[in-house]
Amino acid sequence: MNKISSTSLIGGAVVVAMAVGLYLGVAKRGLPPEGLGMGLWRKIKRKKKPLRVYMDGCFDMMHYGHCNALRQARAVGDQLVVGVVSDAEIIANKGPPVTPMHERMIMVKAVKWVDEVISDAPYAITEDFMKKLFDEYKMDYIIHGDDPCVLPDGTDAYAVAKKAGRFKQIKRTEGISSTDIVGRMLLCVRERSVSDSHNHSSLQRQFSHGHSQKFEDGGSGSRSGTRVSHFLPTSRRIVQFSNGKGPGPNAHIVYIDGAFDLFHAGHVEILRVARELGDFLLVGTHNDQTISAKRGTHRPIMNLHERSLSVLACRYVDEVIIGAPWEVSKDMVSTILWFNLLRFFFF
Structure with a gap:
């Protein structure tokens, strides 16, 4: 009885050893072992190396639209690394930011879908910075929204990443922007009466057009016609x-x-x-x-x-x-x- 048990144990060990050897041999060639589907094999390989994605931005006057973009970016991979563009880069490409760099860093780090943050990121993805992302930070893809990001010279800020085939696009969140929020701040003083509307500056009219409504019993509205958002979440x-x-x-x-x-x-x-x-x-x-x-x-x-x-x-x-x-x-x-x-x- 003991001999049979010993033989079975040794035989089982040999079979397991052969199976492990076959598994490792096939794994080195990048192919799934026999009987293991390619989809499952990719998931197993993914566990060894998480898919890391990079997304950058100014994140000035950070709002739920920024957060939704980061949520979508995180869903593309396993780990999300976010680059926060420096004050100097924003000034050179868009004008001075409302929120300073250290506050923008705090805001981005606090978003629950963010795993790592890179400070003082460049506004445009250059060859050198892309190489740094891939080699030093082990990035797999660079992500941005479907809204155009154009440099002062008219070129695409993500042209290098797109050319390298390492760019993925997500959908921009409609109905909100930092510019829109600044406009609301400029119009925070309530309109006194309809008759005063002709005295509004062109800037006031630009930001208030189509965004006034009477105060209802619901949570979103204004008492005197002040500009408010019509955003309603699903x-x-x-x-x-x-x-x-x-x-x-x-x-x-x-x-x-x-x-x-x-x-x-x-x-x-x-x-x-x-x-x-x-x-x-x-x-x-x-x-x-x-x-x-x-x-x-x-x-x-x-x-x-x-x-x-x-x-x-x-x-x-x-x-x-x-x-x-x-x-x-x-x-x-x-x-x-x-x-x-x-x-x-x-x-």
Whole structure:
């Protein structure tokens, strides 16, 4: 009986050794072992070397459109490396940025789909920088949106990457831009009456055209016809930005609320600190009417849904209550208890 067991064990070891040898031999030639499909073989190989993708940008006045671009870029590969263009490069190609370099770095690092960040990236992909990306940072592809990125001389900023066959394109998020946000800021003073409209400057008319509406019962609107965004998210977009996970059974849940208008580096820092106080960070974003009543009729610049998506994209945030009340009521506490025991409140 022992002899049979020993023979079986030795025979099995020989078979396994032969199989491993065959596997390694085929692997060296880049072909899948017999019986293993090419699709599965590629997944196995992918685990050995993650697909690394690079995306750069100015990320000035960072908004949910930037975050959505980074989300799409991250979906192309396994690791997303983001280059933040330097102040000097932005000035040379577009004019001075509103947000300085160190704040733009904080904002990009806080986006939950970003794995690494490169500071002082060039505005255009040059031969030398592309070689550095491939050799030093082990990039596989360079990514940009489908909107044109043209240099002052009229050439394509990504022409080198496209020529090398290492360029991939994602869809630009419509309805939002840094220029649009600056326009809203310039128009934050409410229009006093319809009769004053003829006194508006051409710049005011440019940014306010087609973007005024009466204040409704919903979360997005204006009380006196001020320029507001008509952006309305779909359930799919909210799901794309959400973590999709609740707190653990014994999690310490931290709650913090606010307007989070024009989401900036200061917001990121307070959310980071709040997250460190517990295991699950729940953030409440106030609706537009509440903010207007509490902070003045010229606020908010961004509507409820835009502000909520910016908060959801932050890596320190686990869940968002969209349209949270200014004061925490008993009903709200009961709602939060549906998640788990509420341990901390911040106002």
